[in-house]
Amino acid sequence: MMEDFLMTVLQKTSDLVFVTNNNGKLTYANRAWLEELGYQQEIINTLYARDFIHPDYYHLYEKKKLTLSTEKKPDQIEIPFVKSNGRILIAEGFFIQDSIPSHANKILGLFKNVSENKLIEEKSLLNEQRYKAVFNQDYLGMLTVDVFGKITQANRRMSEILEFNISELESKNILEFTHPEDRDATIQINRNLLNLSITRSNRELRLITASGKIRYGNESVQVVLDAKNNPDYFLIFFDDFTEKKIAQEKLTEQSAKLRAIFNSSSQAMVTINSRLLITAFNQNFANAFEKITGKYPIANKTRADIFTKMMGESQKRYFLSLHNEALQGAKKRFEHKIHLWNNAHVWIEGYLDPIIIPGRKTEEISYIIHDITEKKNIEEDIRKSLLEKEILLKEVHHRVKNNLQVIYSILNLQTQYMDDEKAIEILREIQNRISSMALIHEYLYQHNDISALNTGEYIRMLVNNLSQSATLQKGKTEIEFDLEDLMLDLDYSIPCGLIINEMVSNAFKHAFASVENPKLQISFRKEKELITLKVGDNGKGFPGDINYQDTNSLGMQLIMALTGQLEGEISMHSNGDAGTLFTIRFHHHKK
Numbered sequence: 001m002m003e004d005f006l007m008t009v010l011q012k013t014s015d016l017v018f019v020t021n022n023n024g025k026l027t028y029a030n031r032a033w034l035e036e037l038g039y040q041q042e043i044i045n046t047l048y049a050r051d052f053i054h055p056d057y058y059h060l061y062e063k064k065k066l067t068l069s070t071e072k073k074p075d076q077i078e079i080p081f082v083k084s085n086g087r088i089l090i091a092e093g094f095f096i097q098d099s100i101p102s103h104a105n106k107i108l109g110l111f112k113n114v115s116e117n118k119l120i121e122e123k124s125l126l127n128e129q130r131y132k133a134v135f136n137q138d139y140l141g142m143l144t145v146d147v148f149g150k151i152t153q154a155n156r157r158m159s160e161i162l163e164f165n166i167s168e169l170e171s172k173n174i175l176e177f178t179h180p181e182d183r184d185a186t187i188q189i190n191r192n193l194l195n196l197s198i199t200r201s202n203r204e205l206r207l208i209t210a211s212g213k214i215r216y217g218n219e220s221v222q223v224v225l226d227a228k229n230n231p232d233y234f235l236i237f238f239d240d241f242t243e244k245k246i247a248q249e250k251l252t253e254q255s256a257k258l259r260a261i262f263n264s265s266s267q268a269m270v271t272i273n274s275r276l277l278i279t280a281f282n283q284n285f286a287n288a289f290e291k292i293t294g295k296y297p298i299a300n301k302t303r304a305d306i307f308t309k310m311m312g313e314s315q316k317r318y319f320l321s322l323h324n325e326a327l328q329g330a331k332k333r334f335e336h337k338i339h340l341w342n343n344a345h346v347w348i349e350g351y352l353d354p355i356i357i358p359g360r361k362t363e364e365i366s367y368i369i370h371d372i373t374e375k376k377n378i379e380e381d382i383r384k385s386l387l388e389k390e391i392l393l394k395e396v397h398h399r400v401k402n403n404l405q406v407i408y409s410i411l412n413l414q415t416q417y418m419d420d421e422k423a424i425e426i427l428r429e430i431q432n433r434i435s436s437m438a439l440i441h442e443y444l445y446q447h448n449d450i451s452a453l454n455t456g457e458y459i460r461m462l463v464n465n466l467s468q469s470a471t472l473q474k475g476k477t478e479i480e481f482d483l484e485d486l487m488l489d490l491d492y493s494i495p496c497g498l499i500i501n502e503m504v505s506n507a508f509k510h511a512f513a514s515v516e517n518p519k520l521q522i523s524f525r526k527e528k529e530l531i532t533l534k535v536g537d538n539g540k541g542f543p544g545d546i547n548y549q550d551t552n553s554l555g556m557q558l559i560m561a562l563t564g565q566l567e568g569e570i571s572m573h574s575n576g577d578a579g580t581l582f583t584i585r586f587h588h589h590k591k
Contacts (some may be wrong), residue, residue, distance in 0.1 A: 020475060067106065074094035079111070095108070278302045346373045347372045529587065
């Protein structure tokens with residue numbers, strides 16, 4: 001009866017019970033074992049332990065067969081069983097040996113199916129590992145805070161943000177780190193989370209660090225419930241974007257300053273991209289654009305080639321080449337006359353600058369454009385005025401030359417009624433002086449530059465004229481010129497001409513009186529900061545008993561006076577019968 005009762009218990013229990021013989025053959029299995037492993041009653045005495053115990057754990061079964069006889073208390077082990085469909089069932093239990101001597105070769109297995117518990121345990125472990133992985137990442141700051149606001153856990157990133165050690169953070173209240181202006185909102189959000197009117201909150205938050213700095217970030221708070229669905233603690237994520245916030249504020253500030261400059265400038269400013277679309281502009285440009293085209297521009301819609309359509313082909317190619325060169329990184333400038341839609345015209349001046357972004361291809365050009373119509377009109381008025389004055393001055397020079405020529409002719413007529421050779425000679429000297437001045441006015445009348453003349457060219461003309469006049473009287477004279485083309489105004493060229501006139505006339509009059517082959521050397525050059533004039537001859541030399549700087553000669557007195565007018569210095573070198581050399585040096589002060 002007892003045996004029947006025990007068999008009934010074995011069949012009714014949910015535990016997995018089976019018996020194998022010493023060879024591992026299955027000789028008994030209760031209902032729970034058969035159902036859990038998916039076998040039928042018919043497999044008994046045909047199935048072996050190696051068929052349903054996982055191969056990796058079969059050695060435990062073999063080991064137990066050898067040690068069961070000596071075990072006082074069976075050891076609990078965990079073994080995976082292989083179901084009939086090949087799936088795994090995790091069982092936990094023990095093996096015992098039948099205590100009846102005649103049954104000593106039988107092994108009884110008593111196990112529980114713990115697969116579900118094991119799965120729950122593994123999932124719990126996996127979740128814990130996942131939580132640790134998330135909690136310990138270096139991107140987001142994380143806190144767990146109890147319902148009273150006390151920090152119970154902090155990750156490394158949060159300690160870096162707040163500049164506290166993790167151990168220092170734990171046990172502090174979250175409000176201690178919240179910006180004073182954000183604390184009331186924090187308290188209200190926590191209340192709403194606690195009464196479950198909300199379960200999550202997302203907002204921008206400011207935190208105060210240990211050093212008093214402000215950190216900006218996005219805060220996400222979620223309430224975590226316990227098993228009874230009551231608030232247990234808060235899970236807080238903090239995405240720190242302080243650097244981005246500061247950079248954005250600097251960019252906003254800089255943009256505001258640039259916008260103020262952009263819109264307050266008196267000049268028209270515009271940016272145009274590589275597709276000739278107007279991308280940005282200030283009010284002055286908008287006004288000018290509307291004035292020129294009759295239309296108001298729209299950013300990223302209005303095309304800049306509306307200007308080129310108003311130009312000829314050559315000007316159009318010129319402007320497009322400027323724009324393309326600027327896209328390659330070159331700065332450009334232009335002036336252009338634009339005909340308006342109402343048949344008027346304006347002059348504009350523009351500066352092109354490429355907008356360079358490091359690491360990227362230049363796609364936009366900034367233009368600074370201003371109306372220079374008034375400036376151009378003034379320049380044209382000045383040009384016309386200067387032209388009129390130039391014509392008047394040329395006429396003055398022409399009339400002065402004519403008047404000097406009249407005086408020259410009068411003196412020439414006068415000599416025809418005179419018998420006194422000395423008086424005639426004096427009048428001819430005066431004529432030469434008049435001729436030297438008339439030659440200057442004639443030169444200025446014939447050339448475009450009326451403020452200065454090529455003094456080297458003028459000296460050559462003057463000396464040749466004097467030489468021709470002397471040749472008619474005394475024969476041909478050899479002249480050597482060493483002249484530099486220096487442009488001097490009248491304050492310098494007239495004194496130089498008169499000085500040369502006196503020196504050359506003196507040479508013909510005195511130095512060459514008894515010289516068979518007269519020779520003159522004329523040099524006029526700039527040496528460093530000084531202009532040097534040299535007049536030399538191969539005549540009989542300057543008399544040794546006469547001081548050239550203090551003489552009764554009108555010619556030498558004129559030379560000394562004119563040298564003083566030039567603020568120059570004069571020197572003389574006379575080598576007896578070898579001739580005389582005068583040297584004059586002076587500074588040229590440009591007006």
